[in-house]
Every structure is written in structure tokens, then in C-alpha cells.
Amino acid sequence: MITLKIDGIEVQVPEETTVLKAAEKVGVWIPTMCHNDLFEPYAVCRLCSVEVVRGKRSRVVTACNYPVSEGIEVLTDSENIRWIRKFLMELILSRWPNVKVVKEMAEKLNVGKPRYESLEKDEAEDACILCGQCVNVCREVVQANVIGFSYRGIKREVVLPLGEQSDKCIVCGACALVCPTGHIKMVIEDYKGKKPEFTLGPKTSIYVPTMQGIPRVPVIDAESCIHFKTGGCEVCAKVCEPHAVNYDMKDEIVEIDVGQILLSTGYDIFDASKMTQFGYGRLNDVYSSLEFEMMLSSMGPTSGKVLTKDGKEPRSIGIVHCVGSRDTNHHPYCSRVCCMYALKFAHLVCDRTDAEIYQFYIDMRAFGKGYEEFYVRILDEGVKVIRGKVAEVSEVTSSGEYKNQLIIRCEDTLAGKILEVPVDMVILCNAIEPRKDIDAVRRLFSISKSPDGFFLERHPKLDPTSTMSDGIYIAGCAQGPKDIPDTVAQASSAAARILSYISKGEVEIDPVRAWIDDKYCAGCRICNNLCPYTAIDFIEEKKISQINDVLCKGCGTCVAACPASAITGKGFSDAQIVAELEGLLAI
Amino acid sequence: MEFEPRIIAFFCNWCTYTGADLAGVSRLKSPANIRVIRTMCSGRVDPTFILKAFELGADGILIGGCHPGDCHYSEGNYKALRRVHLLRKMLQSFGIDEKRLRLEWISASEGDVYQHVATEFTAQIRSLGPLNWKQRFEQKEPKEQLIAV
Amino acid sequence: MAKPKLALYWAASCGGCEVAVLDIEVKILDVAAFFDIIFWPCATDFKYKDVEAMPDKSITLCLFNGSIRNSENEKLAKLLRAKSVVLVAFGSCAHEGCIPALANLTTKEEIFKTVYLDTVSTYNPEKRFPQPITKIKEGEIEIPVFYERVKALDQVVDVDYYIPGCPPQSTQVAAVIEAVIDILQNGKPLPPKGTILGAGDKTCCDECPRTREEKKIKHFYRPHEIFADPNKCLLDQGIICLGPATRSGCGALCVKANVPCRGCYGAPPNVHDQGAKMMSAISSVIDAQDPAEIDKIIQEIVDPVGTFYRFSLAHSTLKGANL
Ligand code: SF4
Ligand code: SF4
Ligand code: SF4
Ligand code: SF4
Ligand code: SF4
Numbered sequence A: 001m002i003t004l005k006i007d008g009i010e011v012q013v014p015e016e017t018t019v020l021k022a023a024e025k026v027g028v029w030i031p032t033m034c035h036n037d038l039f040e041p042y043a044v045c046r047l048c049s050v051e052v053v054r055g056k057r058s059r060v061v062t063a064c065n066y067p068v069s070e071g072i073e074v075l076t077d078s079e080n081i082r083w084i085r086k087f088l089m090e091l092i093l094s095r096w097p098n099v100k101v102v103k104e105m106a107e108k109l110n111v112g113k114p115r116y117e118s119l120e121k122d123e124a125e126d127a128c129i130l131c132g133q134c135v136n137v138c139r140e141v142v143q144a145n146v147i148g149f150s151y152r153g154i155k156r157e158v159v160l161p162l163g164e165q166s167d168k169c170i171v172c173g174a175c176a177l178v179c180p181t182g183h184i185k186m187v188i189e190d191y192k193g194k195k196p197e198f199t200l201g202p203k204t205s206i207y208v209p210t211m212q213g214i215p216r217v218p219v220i221d222a223e224s225c226i227h228f229k230t231g232g233c234e235v236c237a238k239v240c241e242p243h244a245v246n247y248d249m250k251d252e253i254v255e256i257d258v259g260q261i262l263l264s265t266g267y268d269i270f271d272a273s274k275m276t277q278f279g280y281g282r283l284n285d286v287y288s289s290l291e292f293e294m295m296l297s298s299m300g301p302t303s304g305k306v307l308t309k310d311g312k313e314p315r316s317i318g319i320v321h322c323v324g325s326r327d328t329n330h331h332p333y334c335s336r337v338c339c340m341y342a343l344k345f346a347h348l349v350c351d352r353t354d355a356e357i358y359q360f361y362i363d364m365r366a367f368g369k370g371y372e373e374f375y376v377r378i379l380d381e382g383v384k385v386i387r388g389k390v391a392e393v394s395e396v397t398s399s400g401e402y403k404n405q406l407i408i409r410c411e412d413t414l415a416g417k418i419l420e421v422p423v424d425m426v427i428l429c430n431a432i433e434p435r436k437d438i439d440a441v442r443r444l445f446s447i448s449k450s451p452d453g454f455f456l457e458r459h460p461k462l463d464p465t466s467t468m469s470d471g472i473y474i475a476g477c478a479q480g481p482k483d484i485p486d487t488v489a490q491a492s493s494a495a496a497r498i499l500s501y502i503s504k505g506e507v508e509i510d511p512v513r514a515w516i517d518d519k520y521c522a523g524c525r526i527c528n529n530l531c532p533y534t535a536i537d538f539i540e541e542k543k544i545s546q547i548n549d550v551l552c553k554g555c556g557t558c559v560a561a562c563p564a565s566a567i568t569g570k571g572f573s574d575a576q577i578v579a580e581l582e583g584l585l586a587i
Numbered sequence B: 001m002e003f004e005p006r007i008i009a010f011f012c013n014w015c016t017y018t019g020a021d022l023a024g025v026s027r028l029k030s031p032a033n034i035r036v037i038r039t040m041c042s043g044r045v046d047p048t049f050i051l052k053a054f055e056l057g058a059d060g061i062l063i064g065g066c067h068p069g070d071c072h073y074s075e076g077n078y079k080a081l082r083r084v085h086l087l088r089k090m091l092q093s094f095g096i097d098e099k100r101l102r103l104e105w106i107s108a109s110e111g112d113v114y115q116h117v118a119t120e121f122t123a124q125i126r127s128l129g130p131l132n133w134k135q136r137f138e139q140k141e142p143k144e145q146l147i148a149v
Numbered sequence C: 001m002a003k004p005k006l007a008l009y010w011a012a013s014c015g016g017c018e019v020a021v022l023d024i025e026v027k028i029l030d031v032a033a034f035f036d037i038i039f040w041p042c043a044t045d046f047k048y049k050d051v052e053a054m055p056d057k058s059i060t061l062c063l064f065n066g067s068i069r070n071s072e073n074e075k076l077a078k079l080l081r082a083k084s085v086v087l088v089a090f091g092s093c094a095h096e097g098c099i100p101a102l103a104n105l106t107t108k109e110e111i112f113k114t115v116y117l118d119t120v121s122t123y124n125p126e127k128r129f130p131q132p133i134t135k136i137k138e139g140e141i142e143i144p145v146f147y148e149r150v151k152a153l154d155q156v157v158d159v160d161y162y163i164p165g166c167p168p169q170s171t172q173v174a175a176v177i178e179a180v181i182d183i184l185q186n187g188k189p190l191p192p193k194g195t196i197l198g199a200g201d202k203t204c205c206d207e208c209p210r211t212r213e214e215k216k217i218k219h220f221y222r223p224h225e226i227f228a229d230p231n232k233c234l235l236d237q238g239i240i241c242l243g244p245a246t247r248s249g250c251g252a253l254c255v256k257a258n259v260p261c262r263g264c265y266g267a268p269p270n271v272h273d274q275g276a277k278m279m280s281a282i283s284s285v286i287d288a289q290d291p292a293e294i295d296k297i298i299q300e301i302v303d304p305v306g307t308f309y310r311f312s313l314a315h316s317t318l319k320g321a322n323l
């Protein structure tokens, strides 16, 4: 440990500590402009200059990179230092008079109008002050080494290699983040009119996947994390005190033996851009239900505020029901949850804005417990409900404060009138549809799908949670659109089913099985690789094949194939099937 | 009397049988000419049964299984497919129109497809006329064995 | 005590079965010693009328080979049935039709046309076909009527036992004869009617010494198209071997000679249609899922009916073509 005095206060710090850090420890403020804890001190702004006194000798050094040593005394506010700071600050201010951080620092240091006129005066508010933070973060933290300084003296400037956009840049945005003046900006070039922040994916490379998930731990998105691109950064590891960040973790394939499986793989939402009349993906401020849900979330992009793309509170909002549902061109079924969440949206919007709310519905299906009551309450809140299918959403340009206005065209079938309703925002209630990978998943588990494309249950009324495959259960929207209470009920029933088997400790298997009669099998091995469950083994010593009773599921493929008819399919034997044939063809 | 085709169908338990059942439950009208035998999988259908059915008087045979990739036992339907292909080639040598044997993939949800296939196949067999295997085969032994010069 | 009487007859067949009887070598002397051979057109001079003159059931054992192709075959089958206590369908033709029955894939008309008109060595400018009755100046010549279809023996008369094979293996013939002598001499019970004698209960593969693998066939080869590995299962090499669907008994004769089994011992015990079963087995192990590829592979099976029903057509489910 090293003991030193800063402005008369004694402090003990480890070796290698900089004077700046030692001063921070005892609460002595030293102005800085180019310093950032993220990287090694760069020491270009010189604002952190302090006086170091050792015995009779005294020196001016930059605190950000000067290491402490035993017995020194640091003066941060001496006459000499005040003079140096004022002089430096005047130079900086004279060159970049309008940059916010510069002005603030000048004020802090009591520097008024500079006595000099700069030859290179830059009056921009976001001028580059040549602090070098971007260059250093790019080199030391990101380790992409894209931006750097070019030229010397007053011509010095921050540039990209050869002054062109570089494909070495991984577009991490670290430079823009550290730039104290806002000189570097992130620009999205192919802006297609959709708010990029309304994505459901992670917004940072390290994020907590589900806020209500257990355990609530963040994960790193290796696709976007800088470390996985350049090997650099590691900021999260540096700031994480319990040292929990581990970059060596790999995706692992874990095999778990289970006896029963519950598939609750959820759903996708209908892609509303398929219904071009609604303008989704083409017009601003037309949102899908999930995007709007995201907007309403306090953790969402607008922190729960209802805002148009221009950042204004909408004056009116149209909520369109049955987008892709109850529509023979898309999904003939009712998605069952939209009416109620549309009413919930209305309720929340009423709560947070003064907007007029219009609901465009075909039939208002408030079928669940307490739902009708909620509907009545929404009507009381002044939400306008219009029975009619929306024909079109279009955009008109106006000169007022709200430059763009959306127009919803629809027939009010109760009033028998064609309406054109101007709104600032449209929310589409997308249909619930089977997940895109549903076929792959159901094949994996040997289960079927119903005509609507969702997993098929064993019986729609009597057995809605199990499937034709023993031990495979289904619950939730994977089986068909349903709301939370129904999902919970179905899932609980499936769980109870599973538990009852576990507590029983044994399962009954279907008696439909195949067996090989030793007397007739000559070991030709035709059957050997026909079995999908590899239930048939060739017994080398006996030169015959045998079926493992537990593995066989009784498909009968081997039975049909055995050229010696040595295999009998219990329940579906040759004799039984021929008898059926004779019966069926007797008349 | 108008010829009513006698069609034997072998339907797999998981797809076509359920699909045909769905057609019934959905009140889709389909011809009563189809006489169904349920097997666990189309892979259980032995060519022996098909020949036997023709011998016993069937005019057409329909095998129904799950769509490729969907077989409950993963690949039984491919075995059915291969058997039917070889069998069709053989039927020609036996003087049986290969159109009398048809293989269709009909899933549990395709009640309408079942209706369509059943209707179309019945119409096709109707137009091919009766096969009447036994009688026709036996008729081939004429009383008079002479061959005219 | 009078010797038991033995009759042998040769209907529509190649004559190989007769040779198979002689092939039992010195055992033929035991036969001659034990039995009184009262009818064997091929070896002894008896006339049909001699048989007609015998009382019913006076022949102890009749070994009948050949299928029923014409009226003479049928007449003799009925005659010998009436005169014999035990009638045995001897050899593949009598058992299940054999090669002659492949004619059931075509018509009598076609056969006559080929034989009496189309073959290169035929000279028949008047386009004459044989007639059952032909008048000549000496009187009438009668020849048997040629039937439309070939039948196995049991499709015209009741048959007690079968000895399969084309022809039956001589060792098996000798063993059966020995067993018969044993039964007759020692008053032992006869096996149940319909028993297949001189054969096993498994398939040819059981007697085949070749090593076999799980089967996956991408190509079919005809025997002349490749050099077959003598130690590996022929089917594994893509050569269609009917061994898996053929009753054991011959000792896998052909296979041991590096030629695939053609199926002459007929269907194994539980199989009702040898051809259909073999087809089912073979198509199951074709290694393709795409219909076009399946067809391509199947095209390599030249003449499926002739391949799978070479011996068993008359007895098969469909019995022949509908023409
Ligand atoms: S661009 Fe920003 S961070 Fe980079 S040197 Fe200039 S002011 Fe500093
Ligand atoms: S196919 Fe039949 S005979 Fe061949 S090994 Fe299998 S059970 Fe045995
Ligand atoms: S019946 Fe099917 S599951 Fe059972 S052993 Fe045969 S091929 Fe395998
Ligand atoms: S298929 Fe033929 S070669 Fe193969 S084991 Fe059987 S008899 Fe032998
Ligand atoms: S191997 Fe087959 S064809 Fe050859 S003798 Fe034996 S059973 Fe007949």
C-alpha cells in the first residue's frame, strides 16, 4: 500500500493506482474530459492536470495516468493548477463554443468568455472534441480497430479507414455510446417505415429472456455480442461483481430420459402483412397486437407510453378484430382471445391517454367468466364499438401538427352506413395460428394435426389433453387457440394425468404386438431393418430373429413382410384379416 | 341391375381410418361401396390380402395411409408404397387393370379428401366394370375344347 | 402276403421327377423288392385298360407327377385316384403347377399360334391345328383335348400327400419311401392327410450356409449380370433369391451352386401365396422412398410373375391371368 496526501487528506491506495482514482477515493473532484474507465488513460485533454509535490520539488502531471508513489502530496486546486485549467478550458471553449459538455465544464471551472479566438472554431453543438474516447473504445474494448485519428495538430480528426465505411466495423455502437458530444450517431439506413425498436427480440446483447422466468438470470446473445465477434469488450464481465459472466459456455445437447412428454409449444401470430388492405408493414402506426402489447409494457420501447412513431400521443386509435381469423381466405376458426385483449387494450389506452378508441368487430365474443361484465365496463368508459369488418386502412397526408393520418373504412352493419374513421394508430388483432414448425414437431412425437393445423387431441370432448401417441400430452394454444384460464385448466389436467402414471409406477401397453415363431423363422433377415423401433434383433447363435416385446408397437410392417409368415401380428393376424375380407365380400 | 362396385379399403388406424371417420362425423356423404378393414399402419397391408380380395370378388382396392413423413410408425407407409408399385407392375401380367389398386395418403384431418377419393375411386371402378375374378376365370374353361382351323 | 402295389404316373411334366425316382440309386432295389410295381408307363409295359380293370383301392401307393394340362392327364388322375389308397402329388407340377402352369398367363389360342404357326421351325402352310378327333382313311385318330388352363393335381382330384420339388431331391424321395415301407411293414399310423412329405417346416434360408446382413436393396441383378460372392446371401447382393419364401427340404441345392433359389419347394407352412409374400418381402427392403426411384429399381425386376410364381402359379391366389 502506498500512502499519500491529496489536498492535505491522507489516503492509502494500492500501488499502480492513478492519482485520479486516489482522489476519487477521498472525494476530491478533478475535472476530466477524455478519461473513461473502460480503457487505459489517454491523457489528451490535460484538464486533469494536478501538482505533485515531493519534498521541495513540485511537478504538474495529468492525474488520469500518473501513478501514485509513497509520500507525495497532490495539490488539485493550487494557484498554478487553477491557472492551467482556466487556460486549457479557454482554448477548448474557444474552439468548440457550443458543445454541451464543454460549456458545462467551463461553467464548472468558472471560465467565462475565452480571451482567444480559435482559428479552427467549430460552432456545431455536436462537434468532435478529439477526446479520443471512440478510438480507444473501438481499439481497446471492442477490439475491432476501425476508427482512428488522422492528420496532426489542428488538422487532427477522427476517421474511418480511408475515410470510407468499413466492413470491419461490427456496428456495435460503442463509439456512439462513449462519444460525449453526440458527434457519432447510429443511423439505420434501410428504414422501411416500421419502428425498429418494436421488435420482440432482445434489445441488448446481454438480457434477461423473460422477466417472470425462473431463475431470472441474463443470457448473452452470441449473435450480437461484441465479444463473440472480436474477442474484445467483456464489459459485462468487468462490471459483474460476483464474476458470473462466462464466455466459455457452449450450447449443450442434453439427453434426458423421460416417460411422458407434455407439448405446450404455443402458437405464432398471423402475419398481417398478408392482408395488404390493412397496410401492416407498409403504413406507419399500424401495429400487430403483440407489438402494441410490447408498447404497453413498462419494460417496452416506450416504457409503457402509447405513442405514435413521431413520438406523439395519438388522438384516436382503431382496434381491428379478427385479422386472419374467421376468414375463409386465411383461418376459418375464431382465435378466441382477441375480443377480450382488444377490450383490455382499450381499457389501458383509456387509462393512459385521452384518445378516442374504436373497436371494429364482427361479433363480440365475451364468453368467459367475468368477460361480459368487462365488456359492459369498457362501454361505460366510452369506447366506441362498431360492428363491421374493416375494408381498408389508408393514409392521408395533412398539413397540420399530425402530418399523417390513417383512415379506416368500414361498414357499420348495425347502422347500415359506410364509415371512414380517421385515427392516428391502428392495432390489428392477429389470428392465433399453429407454429411454423408444427409439422416437424408433431412428426417427432408421432402425433397428428386437426384440420385447423393445431395438434390433434385423442378426443375433442372426452380426452382433450392426450394424443394418439401414448405418453404424449398437449396443452395450450398448441392444441388450439385458447385463453389463459382454459390453458391453465388443460395444462393442469395434463399434469395430473402425467402424475397419476408416475404414482402408479407402471404403464399398461397395448396388446397389439408382433411375435416371431422360432419354428418357422429361418433367419433370412428381411424383417430386421423394417422395424421403426428397432424391436427386431437377429440372434446370431440361433440364426433367427426375435422381437423385443416392449419395444414393438404393433405396426405390423414386419408381419406383412416376413416371407415365411413366421411373424404373427396379435390382433391383426393374417387369419383375422382374411376372415374380415371373407366377411366383407360374402355379399 | 346397375353394377355396384365392391371396394375393399385398408386404412391405417392413425390417419386414413380417422380421416374417414371424420368424414362421417362431419356428415360428408361418401359412397357406401367402400368396405373398410382397419390395420394399425398401411405397412401391415400384405399383397396377399390384395390378391385375396380380388379373388374373393373385390372390384377395386384402396389403401389409405398417413402422408409421407407422417406415419405413426414413421415409415410404414413407404413400405406400402413400394409394395403397391411392385404389385401394380404384376397386376398387368395378371390381366387386372392397375387402376383397380389405389394408394392414397389421407390424414386424420382430411375428411374432405377422403370423401373426394372415395367418390372418385368408386366412379372409376364403376367405369372399369366388374372384375368378377372367380367367375370370369372359371368361364375360361370352355365346354368345347376345340380350336377352329 | 401279397406285396403292396405301387403305381407311378407322369402327366404334364418334364420327366425330371421320373429321373429323381431312379436317382435314389440302389434303394430302387428295395422298392422293387418291397412293392409290386403294377403301373409305371415310363419303365414298365402296362396299359391304361389294365389299370381300369383293377378293383378300386387296390393300389397301395401312387406317386403322381405332372400337372393337368389335357384331358388325358385328368382322366388318369381320376382313374388313379379311384384305384389308389394313397395318392401322392409328386414333384412341383403335381403339387402346384410348376413351369407348365406359367402357360396360365396366356391363352390356349396364343399357345397354339406360337407352337403351330409362329415358331421358326414350323412349316404349316394350311394352318392346321391338332384336333381331338381326326378322320383318316383307316378310321379315327383321337388325341387328348388341350385345356385352357393348367391345374395342379389337387385341383382335379383329392390328394393325400405332397412331395414338393422340381424335382424332389432324391435323398428326400428315398427317405419318404423308407418311411412308407416302415409304416406298411410295422403298421404305424399314417401322417395326417395333406402333409407335405420330404420337406422341412422352415425356409430354404435355414439350409443356406451364406452369411446375411440386414437387407437394403438399391439394385436388382439377374444372375448373369454379376459375379455373386459365394459366401454372402444372394439377396443381400441384389440377386432375387426366393429362398426366404420357399419351404426348406432341398438342402439349399441351388444356392450352394451359387445360383439363387427359384422356389421349387413351394410356400412354407404358413404362407398362402408364395409369390405375393416374396413380393411383399422384397419390396419392403427396397432402399428408396421416392416413387420415381422405386419404379426405377422395380424396373430391374424382369418378369415379376415369372420370378415370384415360377412354380406356384396354378396354386396361387389368382391362379393365372384373366385374359
Ligand atoms: S468523436 Fe466523440 S468520442 Fe470520438 S474523439 Fe470525437 S468527441 Fe471524442
Ligand atoms: S423375415 Fe421372417 S423368416 Fe426372415 S428373419 Fe424375419 S421372422 Fe425370420
Ligand atoms: S410389428 Fe412393427 S413395431 Fe412390432 S416388431 Fe414388427 S415392425 Fe417392429
Ligand atoms: S435369400 Fe437365398 S441366398 Fe439369402 S440366405 Fe436365403 S436362401 Fe440363402
Ligand atoms: S434351392 Fe430352391 S429352386 Fe433350388 S431345388 Fe431348392 S427349392 Fe428348388
Ligand code: FES
Residues within 6 Å of the ligand: A031, A032, A033, A034, A035, A041, A042, A043, A044, A045, A046, A047, A048, A062, A063, A064, A065
Ligand atoms: S482526463 Fe486526463 S487527460 Fe483527459
Ligand code: FES
Residues within 6 Å of the ligand: B012, B013, B014, B015, B016, B040, B041, B042, B043, B064, B065, B066, B070, B071, B072, B073, B074, B075, B076, B077
Ligand atoms: S400409421 Fe398411417 S401409414 Fe403408418
